[in-house]
Amino acid sequence: MPDEKTLxxxxxLDETRQFMRRRLHGIVPESDIDAKAQTVQAINQLKREKNAVILGHNYMEPALYSTVTDHVGDSLQLSVIAARTDxxxxxxxxxxxxxxxxxxxxxxxxVLVPSKEAGCSLAEGITADDIRTLKKRFPEAVVVSYVNTYADAKTESDYCCTSGNADKVLSTLIAAGHRRILFLPDRYLAANTAAKMGIPFLPSEAEASAFxxxxxxxxLVIGWHGTCEVHELFTPEQVDAIRSEHPETVILAHPECPPEVMAKVDISGSTKAMVDxxxxxxxxxxTLLTETAMSDNLAVEFPHRNILRLTNLRCKHMNYITLEDTLEGLQKLQYKVELAPEVIEKALLPIQRMIAIR
Ligand code: SF4
Incomplete structure (x- = not known):
């Protein structure tokens, strides 16, 4: 019989259904569980036959996150696992x-991603050409790119970071003597991280006199105009409303939220920091101010904790990844991630530097 946490x-099929009913009780309707159990069992069987590992980001829907994944976590945690898997x-x-x-x-x-549609407003918001233009304008700057960028942007970056280690990457660079840091593409993550560290922040489009x-x-941290289309929607008024209705709740927010929101919450942190x-x-x-699936997944993970579900912002890109697509992806070995060798070679160093600074 499966244990309480691992399938x-x-x-x-019957054991799969029973496991899902126990684990996802109150989070996923029973009718959905019964409909999905067969897909879950088929994925787990195929995974074994093909020697595949399934990595699940914290924003995956609960019926997938808690049933077919071998490892879950944020971008940084999953990158480390991806580097080491056999x-x-x-x-x-x-x-x-x-x-x-x-x-x-x-x-x-x-490497397979189950849907071709699973993009990201941040990754789409900056290109390698944009970074080359910025480097011409700020030739003395070191370039830090959030890991939420495509590979071509990473080839023009000196370092990558995640929301979990952005402050440590900045500290490392400042300790090494860097004084101008292009922090791309999320302007809110850049501004929030700079504020947390007491460093001035300017958007790259600011007047020359400001620089x-x-x-x-x-x-000086210099930002770009990218935003996460989910986290940018949280507002300070929403925080006030939550506080007035639930004065006892601890509010945790992801640093991709606007600074006016971060100024009002109790804890700022990456999804890993929220889990911890x-x-x-x-x-x-x-109460978590982040993508809505995260609250459901933590309610499954920590049933003894009272996690309020007061927001409902779902990332449409994450939502493209379903159990059905994951099964089809394994059956047809689609959709393969293919990158040119020279892109892999140039993008590797900033990612390795990111992993080294944890
Ligand atoms: S929540 Fe969606 S849009 Fe926002 S950073 Fe994550 S993948 Fe991109």
């Missing part, structure tokens, strides 16, 4: 740039 890879096939249940990162780290492997006003020996906080810190209740 045995050789579970029968499986023949990596199925990345996340968005396309995540599959690219896995391919760059482990180019000999077949001249910051002495050359002082650190809810696991380790007792509170009457918790």
């Amino acid at each position: 045995s890879p050789i579970a029968t 499986a023949d096939i990596i199925v990345f249940c996340g968005v396309w740039f995540m599959g690219e990162t896995a391919k760059i780290l482990n180019p000999q492997k077949t 001249e006003a910051v002495p050359g020996d002082q650190p 906080y809810i696991r380790d810190v007792e509170a009457p209740s918790y």
Whole structure:
């Protein structure tokens, strides 16, 4: 019989259904569970036969996240696993740039993303050409790209970072003597990280006089105009409303949210930081300002914690990754992430630097 948290890879259909009913009770309707159990069992069987590993981002829907994944986590955690896996096939249940990162780290492997549609507003918001233009304008700057970028943008970057280690990457660069840091493409993550560290921030489109006003020996973070189409929608008024209705709740927000939101919440952190906080810190209740599937997944993971579901912003890109597409992806070995060798070679170093700074 499967245990409480892990579904045995050789579970029968009935065992799969029972496991899902226990684990997803109150989160996924029973009628959905019964409809999905067969797909879950087929994925787990195929995964074994093809020596595949399934990585699931924290924003996957609960029926997928808790049943067929071998590893779950944020971009940084899953990148580390992708680099080390000895499986023949990596199925990345996340968005396309995540599959690219896995391919760059482990180019000999077949890397699949179950949907071609799974993009990202941040990754789409900057190109390698944009970065080349910025480098001409700020020739003295070191370039830090959020991992939420496509491989071509990474080839023009010196470092990558995630929301989990952005401050550590900035600290490392400042300690190494860098004073102008292009932090791309999420302007809110850049501004929030700079504010947390007490470093001035300017958007790249600011007037020349604003840049001249910051002495050359002082650190300065320079941002781009990208945003996450999910996190940018949270508002300070929403935080006020949550506080007034639930004064006891601890509000945790992802640093891709606007600075006016971050100024009002209790905890700023990556999805991994949210997991760690809810696991380790007792509170009457918790409210997460991030993609909505995360709250459901943590409610499954920590049934003894009271996680309020007060927001409902679903990322349409993450939503493209379904159990059905994951099964089809394994059956047809689609959709393969393919990158030119020279792109892999150039994009590898900034990603390796990101992983080294944890
Ligand atoms: S939640 Fe935002 S950053 Fe994450 S994949 Fe969706 S659009 Fe991109």
